[in-house]
Amino acid sequence: MKLSPREAPGYFARPDPKRAGLLIYGGDAMRVALRRQEVVAALIGPEGEAEMRLTRIAGADLRKDATLLIDAVKAISFFPGNRVALVEDATETVRGAVGAALEDWQPGDAVVIVTAGALGKSSGLRKLFETHVNAYAIGLYDDPPSREEVEALLKQGGLTQVSGDGLAALMALSRALDPGDFRQTVEKLALYKCSDDSPVGPEDVAAVSPATIEAEVDEVIRIVAEGRVAEIGPVMQRITGQGVNPVSLCMAATRHFRTLLAVASDPGGAGIGRLRPPVYGPRRDRLERQAGRWARADLEAALGLLTDTDLTLRSSSKAPQMAMLERALIRLAMLAQRRR
Numbered sequence: 001m002k003l004s005p006r007e008a009p010g011y012f013a014r015p016d017p018k019r020a021g022l023l024i025y026g027g028d029a030m031r032v033a034l035r036r037q038e039v040v041a042a043l044i045g046p047e048g049e050a051e052m053r054l055t056r057i058a059g060a061d062l063r064k065d066a067t068l069l070i071d072a073v074k075a076i077s078f079f080p081g082n083r084v085a086l087v088e089d090a091t092e093t094v095r096g097a098v099g100a101a102l103e104d105w106q107p108g109d110a111v112v113i114v115t116a117g118a119l120g121k122s123s124g125l126r127k128l129f130e131t132h133v134n135a136y137a138i139g140l141y142d143d144p145p146s147r148e149e150v151e152a153l154l155k156q157g158g159l160t161q162v163s164g165d166g167l168a169a170l171m172a173l174s175r176a177l178d179p180g181d182f183r184q185t186v187e188k189l190a191l192y193k194c195s196d197d198s199p200v201g202p203e204d205v206a207a208v209s210p211a212t213i214e215a216e217v218d219e220v221i222r223i224v225a226e227g228r229v230a231e232i233g234p235v236m237q238r239i240t241g242q243g244v245n246p247v248s249l250c251m252a253a254t255r256h257f258r259t260l261l262a263v264a265s266d267p268g269g270a271g272i273g274r275l276r277p278p279v280y281g282p283r284r285d286r287l288e289r290q291a292g293r294w295a296r297a298d299l300e301a302a303l304g305l306l307t308d309t310d311l312t313l314r315s316s317s318k319a320p321q322m323a324m325l326e327r328a329l330i331r332l333a334m335l336a337q338r339r340r
Contacts, residue, residue, distance in 0.1 A: 026140030032117075070097075085112050159190055220249070
């Protein structure tokens, strides 16, 4: 049977374990992956994979061995609860194996979930599910999420108090971002509002939008490169509330200081002229000013400190990562101050 776009979100949130199977297909792999993740979690719960109630089968492997799916559907788990046999990246070549598993399916067997790319109306795999009396087919298209989908995503993140203007801002953002990026933005919004009981407003949405976060990251790196030590603490508090990853920030700082080293190593405009892509206008002037206040030896020391910090952040250290990075950035800013 075929589910309409209006019916699909409700089924993803509350799938029926008595249905033999579900086909999720679409040209956007991220949309398909997010819906697959949602429906699998709804069927087997957060511990289902750890309890071995989820069997993953690659479409290419199923094409080579058609018995993999039937074995997974009929397998008996040591743990109680629903089971799922998941076939990922399926193509027309697995239609026979999937059809055999659906034909032999009995109540209590694992639910067959198949994900695929874009499938035309003539697709045999798509027709298999659309004509089956006990299975569903759902096509995902590049339409922006509906108001109901956005509200459901907010509820999952614990954001139950949202103003009308805040919801309007989120709806506009959902149309501008890919589904995965929008979901991450909502997660950052939940973190940003974790200790704030006031309704989510447009200013909160703006604070966690990717463009704003990128600007905040650029700002903290600029503050460090210009030796403005006193300003580091407040801006670090802001980006911590926005969910910025410490490793990503450290990598961005490393890239910037490598650029400064290239400029400082060849003064007189030659170094900055060789940057690729080329730098023009106010950004070029700012880079030249920043490089002018750093000695080459200090820039090399800064890169060494950032490399050591990056390695520690990626290690199994139990130290608070953002605090560790903030300390390193303060040390860098103090190096810049020595050149005044």
